[in-house]
Amino acid sequence: MLEIERKFLVKSDAFKNEAFSQSEIKQGYLNSNPSRAVRIRIHNDKGYLTIKGKSDESGTTRFEWEKEIDLTEANALLKLCEPGAISKTRYEVKAGEHTYEVDEFYDDNQGLWLAEIELKDANEAFIKPDWLGDEVTGDVRYYNSQLSKNPFTKW
DSSP, X not given: XXXXXXXXXXXXXXXXXXXXXXXXXXXXXXXXOTTEEEEEEEETTEEEEEEEEOOOTTSSEEEEEEEEEOHHHHHHHHTTSOSOOEEEEEEEEEETTEEEEEEEEOGGGTTOEEEEEEXXXXXXXXXXXXXXXXXXXXXXXXXXXHHTTSOGGGO
């Protein structure tokens, strides 16, 4: 139940031409504390409850538990979430052996594009496409739980 990922800014929309999948996501936080965030997500037509623990010092590794829940329940739980729901389109882009999840944010986070890559090991090598920008792994400002409270457009 460990998530190992690295996160990057995206410097152009060239990734859209390489995407093999696109989906809509809306999510909110019942608890947005970085030490134990509890998220409700609707991803297309499925609901999820996710609990994430505190990241390690590098920001690459943390506990993650996720369970699919009934869509009706997910919609009801979203109404209980803290203010600041996140809306985004997620694109999946293959790069070598890995898949990047690239999120295009809306509303108060309009203009922000973030790419995440999940790894088997924190030191695993991976391809960095030309559209990939600066790494922001471990920068809590870019955690979705924090973007819900302190949106990108207000920095």
